[in-house]
Amino acid sequence: MGRWLAFLILALAASGCAPVRPWERDALARPDMAWDPDPLGAQLGDHIHFSKEASLGGGPGGGGGCGCN
Amino acid sequence: MFPARVRMSCAAALLSVALAVPAAALEKGDRAPDFSAPGLSGGTVSLSAYRGKVVYLDFWASWCGPCAQALPAIESLRKEFAPGDFQVIAVNLDRNPALAKKFLSKRPVGYPSATDPKGALPAQFGVDSMPTSFLIDRSGVVRHVQRGFRESDLAPLREQIQKLVADKR
Numbered sequence: 001m002g003r004w005l006a007f008l009i010l011a012l013a014a015s016g017c018a019p020v021r022p023w024e025r026d027a028l029a030r031p032d033m034a035w036d037p038d039p040l041g042a043q044l045g046d047h048i049h050f051s052k053e054a055s056l057g058g059g060p061g062g063g064g065g066c067g068c069n
Numbered sequence: 070m071f072p073a074r075v076r077m078s079c080a081a082a083l084l085s086v087a088l089a090v091p092a093a094a095l096e097k098g099d100r101a102p103d104f105s106a107p108g109l110s111g112g113t114v115s116l117s118a119y120r121g122k123v124v125y126l127d128f129w130a131s132w133c134g135p136c137a138q139a140l141p142a143i144e145s146l147r148k149e150f151a152p153g154d155f156q157v158i159a160v161n162l163d164r165n166p167a168l169a170k171k172f173l174s175k176r177p178v179g180y181p182s183a184t185d186p187k188g189a190l191p192a193q194f195g196v197d198s199m200p201t202s203f204l205i206d207r208s209g210v211v212r213h214v215q216r217g218f219r220e221s222d223l224a225p226l227r228e229q230i231q232k233l234v235a236d237k238r
Contacts, residue, residue, distance in 0.1 A: 022199045023162040023188045029132040 094195030097212060101126070101205045104190055106183035109161055109169055114183035116205075119156045123233045124205040128196050129182075130162045131172035136200040139218035143202075144178045146227060154234045159183070160190050162199075206233050 020028065027033065036042040095101065101124075105115035116124065127143060129136035147157045157180035161169040166184045173182070185191070194203065197216070204213040204226070213229050215222065 021188060021191070022196060022201075023128070023130060023191045025199070026130065026132045026164060029134075 094197050095203065095211055095214070097214060099211050101203060101209050101211050102193055103209075104183075104193070106160065106185055106190060109166060109173070109182045109184045112181075114158060114160075114181045116158065116209075119158065120209055121207055122153065123150075123155045123207060123230060125155070125157045125202055125230070126194075126205060127157065127159045127200060127202040128162060128191050128194070129159055129200045131168045132163070133199045135218045137172075137176070138220075139200050139202075140176060140178060142218070142220070142223050144180070146223070146230065147178075147180055149227070150230065150234055155230060156180070160185050162186070162188055162191060204229060204233070207236070 031037055101116060103115065103117045105113055105117075108114045116126070125143065125146070127139070129140065131137075143157055143159075147155065157178075159178075159180060159182035161182050161184050163169040163184075164186045166186060169182070169184065183190075191201075194201075200215075200218055202215040202218075203211050204215065206212045212233060213226075215226065
């Protein structure tokens, strides 16, 4: 009996982790909820970072290190 | 094979997934369920009031970028057809209807918008992206489901509406 009760409680509790429905994404759609509130600024920062670190970086463009790509 | 505890946990996990699965989306060929909801600017908006016309039912929200892009395009479509043949109905899904009213005061449209802050209607229609629109023929059957919106969707949409409007059965 206890085992079944635990099973039921676990099943009901786990189903509480429901996905956010498309029409419930109002808060997530706010600009301040974006990964990068300023995508252009982030790309520029990335470019400077990988140039100075002498690495290829994750952004577009080949080469690295010379700061000329 | 597995201990009872493991089997119980797996069964609980499967049951929880089954409980969390949303309702099936309305697809082409399904009959659109009738609804009646309060209008954003007062009154009531009901689907059955437009039976006999081709209806474009649009689910939108003020926070949704593609919805904002779609609204003027839908409005221009509406103006292309006779009101006796084609009608647009919108269902706004903002939790705070005041935000939708503010949005529409800046970008007014000539078609009615219902408000459903609790999201009962999109659940009933199985809306799975924003915006989602249903093109419903004169007899109340869904003939096209428009998920998302791009400018390039406008021409094929117009073509479909023209076909449905021409079908006077």
